[in-house]
Amino acid sequence: MDSVFIKKLCIDTVIGVYEWEKAIQQRLELDLELSCNTAVAAAQDDIRQALDYSVIAQQVTDLVTAEPIELIETVAERVATLLLANFSTDRVQVTVHKPGAVPTAQTVGVRIVRERS
Numbered sequence: 034m035d036s037v038f039i040k041k042l043c044i045d046t047v048i049g050v051y052e053w054e055k056a057i058q059q060r061l062e063l064d065l066e067l068s069c070n071t072a073v074a075a076a077q078d079d080i081r082q083a084l085d086y087s088v089i090a091q092q093v094t095d096l097v098t099a100e101p102i103e104l105i106e107t108v109a110e111r112v113a114t115l116l117l118a119n120f121s122t123d124r125v126q127v128t129v130h131k132p133g134a135v136p137t138a139q140t141v142g143v144r145i146v147r148e149r150s
């Protein structure tokens with residue numbers, strides 16, 4: 034299956050479980066992959082037949098920054114729900130990295146796969 038993907042979409046937002054985290058912005062990095070058939074868009078060379086990664090990036094950024102969230106699991110789930118609702122895809126993979134969370138690790142995060150039911 035083909036896909037459209039976005040790697041390391043950087044989003045600064047209020048994210049975290051602890052009180053001190055609710056007063057600051059921290060960086061999340063998102064990897065998104067939307068399954069689709071890219072052949073039609075390619076054959077017609079037409080953005081209207083494609084999943085526009087610019088539009089995807091903007092909608093996801095707006096969603097994640099709309100209000101404070103505690104868990105990165107919540108971020109992943111909300112993003113997957115948005116992608117399945119707003120874009121022509123039956124399967125999405127969403128990875129959320131919180132690179133500053135564990136100083137001794139390069140990054141930590143969650144990865145989920147959701148399919149249209």
Ligand SMILES: Nc1nc2c(c(=O)[nH]1)N=C([C@H](O)[C@@H](O)CO)CN2
Binds near residue numbers: 054
């Ligand atoms: N599985 C998770 N574990 C933790 C999360 C999280 O969102 N999911 N969050 C935190 C804190 O917010 C942490 O990032 C503060 O440094 C701890 N564990």
